[in-house]
Amino acid sequence: xxYRKFPPPAHLQSFVECFYIWEYSKTLSKAIAIExxxxxxxxxxxxYGTPYRVTSQKLNGGLVPKNFLTGQATKSYQLQLxxxxxxxxxxxxxxxxxxxxxxxxxxFSDERTNLRDxxxxxxxxxxxxxxxxxxxxxxxxxxxxFVNVQFLRKNPVADRTDFAANLIVDKRGxxxxxxxxxxxxxxxxxxxxxxxxxxxxxxxxxxxxxRVGHLCNELAQKRWKIDDWQDLIYHYGxxxxxxxxxxxxxxxxxxxxxxxxxxxELANYLKN
Amino acid sequence: xxxxKTTESIAELTRKGTCIEFFSAYQDLDTERMINLATPExxxxxxxxxxxxxxxxxxxxxAVWSLLMDCFPDIDxxxxxxxxxxxxxxxxxxxxxxxxxEFMGLPSKGLKFNSxxxxxFRFDENDKITxxxxxxxxxxxxxxxxxx
Numbered sequence: 001x002x003y004r005k006f007p008p009p010a011h012l013q014s015f016v017e018c019f020y021i022w023e024y025s026k027t028l029s030k031a032i033a034i035e036x037x038x039x040x041x042x043x044x045x046x047x048y049g050t051p052y053r054v055t056s057q058k059l060n061g062g063l064v065p066k067n068f069l070t071g072q073a074t075k076s077y078q079l080q081l082x083x084x085x086x087x088x089x090x091x092x093x094x095x096x097x098x099x100x101x102x103x104x105x106x107x108f109s110d111e112r113t114n115l116r117d118x119x120x121x122x123x124x125x126x127x128x129x130x131x132x133x134x135x136x137x138x139x140x141x142x143x144x145x146f147v148n149v150q151f152l153r154k155n156p157v158a159d160r161t162d163f164a165a166n167l168i169v170d171k172r173g174x175x176x177x178x179x180x181x182x183x184x185x186x187x188x189x190x191x192x193x194x195x196x197x198x199x200x201x202x203x204x205x206x207x208x209x210x211r212v213g214h215l216c217n218e219l220a221q222k223r224w225k226i227d228d229w230q231d232l233i234y235h236y237g238x239x240x241x242x243x244x245x246x247x248x249x250x251x252x253x254x255x256x257x258x259x260x261x262x263x264x265e266l267a268n269y270l271k272n
Numbered sequence: 273x274x275x276x277k278t279t280e281s282i283a284e285l286t287r288k289g290t291c292i293e294f295f296s297a298y299q300d301l302d303t304e305r306m307i308n309l310a311t312p313e314x315x316x317x318x319x320x321x322x323x324x325x326x327x328x329x330x331x332x333x334x335a336v337w338s339l340l341m342d343c344f345p346d347i348d349x350x351x352x353x354x355x356x357x358x359x360x361x362x363x364x365x366x367x368x369x370x371x372x373x374e375f376m377g378l379p380s381k382g383l384k385f386n387s388x389x390x391x392x393f394r395f396d397e398n399d400k401i402t403x404x405x406x407x408x409x410x411x412x413x414x415x416x417x418x419x420x
Contacts, residue, residue: 057355058355058357072353074353074355104288104289106288106292106351106353106354107288109353109354109355110355111356189299189348192350192351193296196292196351200353201352201353202350202351202352202353202366204350204352204366205352205353205364
């Protein structure tokens, strides 16, 4: 299995979090399910492997379009992969997709929208070239070119909303939005409207998504073995245990104990 | 097939946009703009009020929102997230304000409330609202206004 993230060139760093390539040269003998918490990032995906299914609050195991755009996930989702894995993606900074392409991001929250429906026929050319590319570096170059063309067309400038959203990511969601509003000298209503437009959810809601997403990431890095839950809860700024469980369950769809148990079992299964 | 898909996604675009417009009109305390987004026969249900909370969008809904705006002159909202499925759009919205007049039997103590609400809008094929149901934690809302 090959999965690798690649940093964007300097001029795209305000808008693009990373590019990625995910491939498996063999054919999966049986379907695998991969669960993902809401990460806080929107992305564009080109799939040249076997079409795959997603189970989310919207898609009940439905096939996703070959090439698609997805906005903020507000709940956990599960990828069901079978056959051959082959996909590349552009992961955008939280407001990056709007800044580069201009679409209202609240339209794409929890959606996987056919990229052709959004950006038109130009997508086909890239899709074909990515599929036919002979190497990872060629595919990566095509992804960069795809974003660069839009960058040159739009000549985007990161504004206060980009700055605030990126700050929330950098601070792992541990930030007071009222402080951000004061610091940026912006009107709360205007800031919230713009944020909804550019990110897809409200600033406060985004801090909660980001915090849970980052916490899940840390759980995975520790192989779901947590010695001191109280310390973790405190470290992530939750007021108390019940506040943590409520927030976690809202976004992940199951209690933390069940989430850890399921993932530990999966990790053991994969290890064996 | 693709044409249908495109049409569907455009319909959803309009519907989420209509929800944003509804909350924007709510922020501007403009009940006319709010009710003009719905069909004349559209219904509304303020769920915690039970059967008494049901009525016509343009009459009962307008009356409740007008009362809220009168009793909480700084009433405001933040749309946290929106989610569409079939003909419905579900919006998670924080509603907040400061009480200045008696509201549904609750005398004003000048206290603020901030309450998470779930709005479920349903639409017809012309993207007009046909039904809206609103839910919130009413006990918590009352507790905030009474200081209990």
